[in-house]
Amino acid sequence: MADNNSNAAAYWSANLRLITGCLIVWALVSYGFAILLRPLIAGIEIGGTDLGFWFAQQGSMLTFIAIIFFYGWRMNKLDKQFGLEE
Amino acid sequence: MSQFAINLLFVGASFALYIGIAIWARAGSTKEFYVAGGGVHPITNGMATAADWMSAASFISMAGLLASGGYANSSFLMGWTGGYVILALLLAPYLRKFGKFTVPDFIGDRFYSSTARTVAVICLIIASVTYVIGQMTGAGVAFSRFLEVSNTWGIWIAATIVFLYAVFGGMKGITYTQVAQYVVLIIAYTIPAVFISLQLTGNPIPMFGMFSTHTESGLPLLVKLSEILVELGFQDYAADVSNKLNMVLFTLSLMVGTAGLPHVIIRFFTVPKVADARWSAGWALVFIAILYTTAPAVASMARLNLLTTVYPEAAGQVEDYEQALSNPILYEERPEWVRTWEATGLISFNDQNQDGRIQYYNAANPNFAPIAEERGWAGNELTVNNDILVLANPEIANLPGWVIGLIAAGGIAAALSTAAGLLLAISSAISHDLIKKTINPAITEKGEMLAARISMAGAILLATYLGLNPPGFAAQVVALAFGIAGASLFPVLMMGIFSKRVNSKGAIAGMLAGLISTLLYIFTYLGWFFISGTNMLPNTPDNWLFGISPLSFGAVGAMINFAVAFSVSHATEEPPQEIQDLVESVRFPKGAGAAVDH
Numbered sequence: 001m002a003d004n005n006s007n008a009a010a011y012w013s014a015n016l017r018l019i020t021g022c023l024i025v026w027a028l029v030s031y032g033f034a035i036l037l038r039p040l041i042a043g044i045e046i047g048g049t050d051l052g053f054w055f056a057q058q059g060s061m062l063t064f065i066a067i068i069f070f071y072g073w074r075m076n077k078l079d080k081q082f083g084l085e086e
Numbered sequence: 087m088s089q090f091a092i093n094l095l096f097v098g099a100s101f102a103l104y105i106g107i108a109i110w111a112r113a114g115s116t117k118e119f120y121v122a123g124g125g126v127h128p129i130t131n132g133m134a135t136a137a138d139w140m141s142a143a144s145f146i147s148m149a150g151l152l153a154s155g156g157y158a159n160s161s162f163l164m165g166w167t168g169g170y171v172i173l174a175l176l177l178a179p180y181l182r183k184f185g186k187f188t189v190p191d192f193i194g195d196r197f198y199s200s201t202a203r204t205v206a207v208i209c210l211i212i213a214s215v216t217y218v219i220g221q222m223t224g225a226g227v228a229f230s231r232f233l234e235v236s237n238t239w240g241i242w243i244a245a246t247i248v249f250l251y252a253v254f255g256g257m258k259g260i261t262y263t264q265v266a267q268y269v270v271l272i273i274a275y276t277i278p279a280v281f282i283s284l285q286l287t288g289n290p291i292p293m294f295g296m297f298s299t300h301t302e303s304g305l306p307l308l309v310k311l312s313e314i315l316v317e318l319g320f321q322d323y324a325a326d327v328s329n330k331l332n333m334v335l336f337t338l339s340l341m342v343g344t345a346g347l348p349h350v351i352i353r354f355f356t357v358p359k360v361a362d363a364r365w366s367a368g369w370a371l372v373f374i375a376i377l378y379t380t381a382p383a384v385a386s387m388a389r390l391n392l393l394t395t396v397y398p399e400a401a402g403q404v405e406d407y408e409q410a411l412s413n414p415i416l417y418e419e420r421p422e423w424v425r426t427w428e429a430t431g432l433i434s435f436n437d438q439n440q441d442g443r444i445q446y447y448n449a450a451n452p453n454f455a456p457i458a459e460e461r462g463w464a465g466n467e468l469t470v471n472n473d474i475l476v477l478a479n480p481e482i483a484n485l486p487g488w489v490i491g492l493i494a495a496g497g498i499a500a501a502l503s504t505a506a507g508l509l510l511a512i513s514s515a516i517s518h519d520l521i522k523k524t525i526n527p528a529i530t531e532k533g534e535m536l537a538a539r540i541s542m543a544g545a546i547l548l549a550t551y552l553g554l555n556p557p558g559f560a561a562q563v564v565a566l567a568f569g570i571a572g573a574s575l576f577p578v579l580m581m582g583i584f585s586k587r588v589n590s591k592g593a594i595a596g597m598l599a600g601l602i603s604t605l606l607y608i609f610t611y612l613g614w615f616f617i618s619g620t621n622m623l624p625n626t627p628d629n630w631l632f633g634i635s636p637l638s639f640g641a642v643g644a645m646i647n648f649a650v651a652f653s654v655s656h657a658t659e660e661p662p663q664e665i666q667d668l669v670e671s672v673r674f675p676k677g678a679g680a681a682v683d684h
Contacts, residue, residue: 034164053324061163072364085676086677
């Protein structure tokens with residue numbers, strides 16, 4: 001049981017680390033590049049506009065998709081690694 | 087064949103499909119009624135979620151919002167998609183593992199309190215009912231515009247169709263109709279967009295076309311667009327916003343609101359496994375993003391099309407804009423689509439300087455007034471409703487009549503699919519959480535099933551009534567729905583999973599604090615219960631607290647909810663051991679099969 005508990009605790013903290021990492025990227029592309037940091041990256045041109053505009057209207061959404069699939073893929077691996085899959 | 091006959095054919099065929107599905111997918115048990123038996127494939131569920139999520143507003147109005155606001159309205163794109171990241175990482179897999187039927191079900195069990203359950207039911211009903219009004223009116227508008235029936239008839243027809251598949255099929259019927267509705271609406275949305283992108287840029291993919299070269303002028307499309315806009319006194323399309331705090335909070339409010347909307351969350355109860363819930367959120371976002379990445383392209387291209395329709399000489403390579411803009415088209419020579427939509431009142435022309443030409447510019451810009459005067463313009467003469475951009479797209483691009491028929495079917499599909507999802511969330515909260523879990527726990531499976539069907543029928547009648555007699559606040563209700571879902575439901579769901587310490591008192595206090603603070607802030611600026619004239623402060627940026635608009639307050643309400651719930655929980659007793667074990671169990675996929683058959 002003790003083994004089970006520490007196994008579960010390790011799984012959960014690995015999950016929390018993964019979530020934190022994913023949410024940092026999530027915030028960086030939307031609140032960062034698309035809004036707050038937009039003036040800083042304004043020099044990078046893309047298709048007649050600046051990179052921040054592209055992130056606001058396209059890039060953040062594409063990144064969101066990538067984050068969700070990345071998280072799903074990593075979690076499936078974690079589930080198996082800790083023997084906690086269905 | 088006349089356009090009316092084509093529209094009738096397309097809408098009629100789509101309805102026949104939905105009714106066929108309703109007959110095929112009848113629900114035989116409460117589990118089928120509430121969660122489609124829990125056996126929906128993650129990709130199928132992703133598609134159904136996308137249709138569930140994309141409402142009449144996404145389909146018809148969003149491109150118009152983006153076109154009129156440019157960069158500043160990007161919050162809608164990021165907010166309404168970024169919420170799925172939160173949903174996939176923080177809620178969906180755990181709520182699926184919990185394995186029950188409704189959102190209040192989790193809140194009631196996790197916080198071991200029927201008060202918490204009831205507060206959650208109330209939040210759910212307010213958020214969902216306000217949201218469903220917009221769907222019913224949206225369906226009514228789509229019907230009246232394309233099928234030449236009155237608004238009232240349109241709403242009754244929509245209600246009857248939803249009744250057929252939602253009352254008999256429950257979540258099972260709704261799921262498979264939503265898949266069909268997704269296919270209809272996405273084809274309807276993308277076909278005109280592809281042709282417009284081809285015409286303007288030669289690139290068949292709108293999301294790339296938007297960032298490529300405008301064929302006629304040889305300039306990047308967005309550069310060309312901004313050039314003309316600025317010459318007419320409008321804001322540069324990509325202009326930055328000054329109030330970044332408000333933009334951040336508005337985006338965040340839409341994200342947490344999206345993640346907290348019950349009709350979206352319950353879709354993730356229908357997949358077989360926890361891992362499927364994770365994948366399914368990703369697929370949902372893929373299907374949503376097909377429309378959401380196309381929308382900004384439609385927005386910029388349609389706006390450019392509108393400008394060059396009015397000022398044909400500004401379309402190509404322009405040396406001197408002064409010259410190019412001096413000859414707008416004669417009203418008599420306006421294109422056919424302008425004439426068609428004038429009949430609906432969505433475009434109107436008022437020849438202020440009596441020269442027979444259409445002057446379209448930003449008359450509200452004081453810096454531009456001297457230039458306009460110099461050009462002999464006496465005011466803006468063309469008023470264009472935002473919604474027209476998507477609806478008139480096929481005609482602007484000279485596409486055949488069947489594409490217009492598709493748009494009609496697509497707009498109606500978007501409204502019906504969202505309405506059905508909301509109605510299911512409302513009826514399951516009533517029959518399962520109020521009747522089965524609170525009032526009469528002894529009710530039989532058969533009795534609960536009947537109660538679910540009666541609640542569904544009641545919810546449809548209520549929605550129909552509200553659609554026919556929309557309260558004056560219909561326009562602001564979206565803010566309300568998102569504010570409530572984000573400020574009351576999302577934080578307690580998240581804390582219920584990620585904290586073992588938050589107890590029933592904390593959760594109830596948090597939900598009420600988030601709900602009440604958000605309502606107070608919205609009512610202060612928009613009027614008590616949206617009754618105009620009862621607002622205590624004018625709804626202008628200088629009156630907003632720290633420049634935060636009432637629409638952006640949901641994120642602040644969510645923070646208040648978190649803070650109150652944590653403080654109250656830490657000041658009171660720990661949750662009982664079995665609740666802590668419950669939290670532990672939802673965190674791991676293992677054993678989900680057993681949890682389903684409760």
